[in-house]
Amino acid sequence: MRRSIVTARSSRPRGRSPRCRSNAELERRLADIFERPVIVTPSTTLGHLAALPTIVAEHDAVIVDLQVHTSVQMAVQMLKADGVRVEVIRHNSMTALERKLVDLKGKHEKVWYLADGVYSIFGDTAPLAELEALLDRHPHLHLYIDDAHGMGWTGKHGRGWVRSHMDHHPRMVLAVSLNKSFACAGGCLVFPDQALADRVAVLNKGRLIAIGSVDEMRALVARKRISCASTVSVDDVKSWPGVVEAVREEKLVHVTASDAESVVQRLFVADRGLRQLEVKQASLAEAFTELTKEAA
Structure with a gap:
């Protein structure tokens, strides 16, 4: 079966629509x-x-x-x-x-x-x-x-x-x-x-x-991906303002945040022994994946 990808609807009205x-x-x-x-x-x-x-x-x-x-x-x-x-x-x-x-x-x-x-x-x-x-x-x-x-x-x-x-x-x-x-x-x-x-x-x-x-799309691309070696509780991180998602992978904690600066500050306060801190900006491909996640 052929794959089809759509990012928006056409200009013809269709009744109820999630389009802004x-x-x-x-x-x-x-x-x-x-x-x-x-x-x-x-x-x-x-x-x-x-x-x-x-x-x-x-x-x-x-x-x-x-x-x-x-x-x-x-x-x-x-x-x-x-x-x-x-x-x-x-x-x-x-x-x-x-x-x-x-x-x-x-x-x-x-x-x-x-x-x-x-x-x-x-x-x-x-x-x-x-x-x-x-x-x-x-x-x-x-x-x-x-x-x-x-x-x-x-x-x-x-x-x-x-x-x-x-x-x-x-x-x-x-x-x-x-x-x-x-x-x-x-x-x-x-x-x-x-x-x-x-x-x-x-x-x-x-x-x-x-x-x-x-x-x-702009908001998704503006998100930051934060990774660090930390003992901080992932459940606690999820409750912080600006945190979209937080997961643990062995010793590493991966956080997706809309406000990276605030989250990084909280990480250092929560874990003084935090190491291997890395902050990256989300890519366009990641943003597209996020938009398509629910229908995947």
Whole structure:
């Protein structure tokens, strides 16, 4: 069975929902900018992880530009694990892309081309006019474009590089970022129609795998992981303000805290012989795991 990951719901109202009102309002405003259905995600990376395993079927094929952003490549690894055929082509080579499209025609229902609107390493852009021509010539071609670095600074209302140079094609999904020119946080997925947005937003029989606002993601990443060799009681630590979780692993105590400074001070007071103290910040991957824990 295919895995699907979703980080938010679409902008269509669904009655009762755990989504916060600010996210729903943001989705409405972004939908006005793009004139298409959107889903707000805690980050563009999590948007890729939500969208690609859902919209790409097992019998589809994927063609990846060699320079596509690392966050897209992370999602591609999930597709590979699901048995999806993945091909990599030379950067911005439309000749190579068309050759692959011809070769894969009839073998796969859909062929997805994964690219960036503006490439972060080279600073160049996708050949959008040529891609539009390929869409016209090859009905099985679908586009998934990460325009994170094109969003905000160009296009009508800042809709980005891709949408300033082409209309939203019926076979294109766009991923953008609010972290760059908009100087805030979060990501956004833009869909050609509401049906596809709903498909990404709802997992299987409506079961949500992950759902969280930008504020929730920020709070999770801000947490600290504290480890130390101590005789302190884990039950006592759990009762301290700012402690999210505390576990013991032999001589080591591991604490997850929203207020690391306060917890460390309490640890030193509780155990003068405390040793091997280490404090690390939670990673984005850990935050995503936390958001998905209940549905795992």
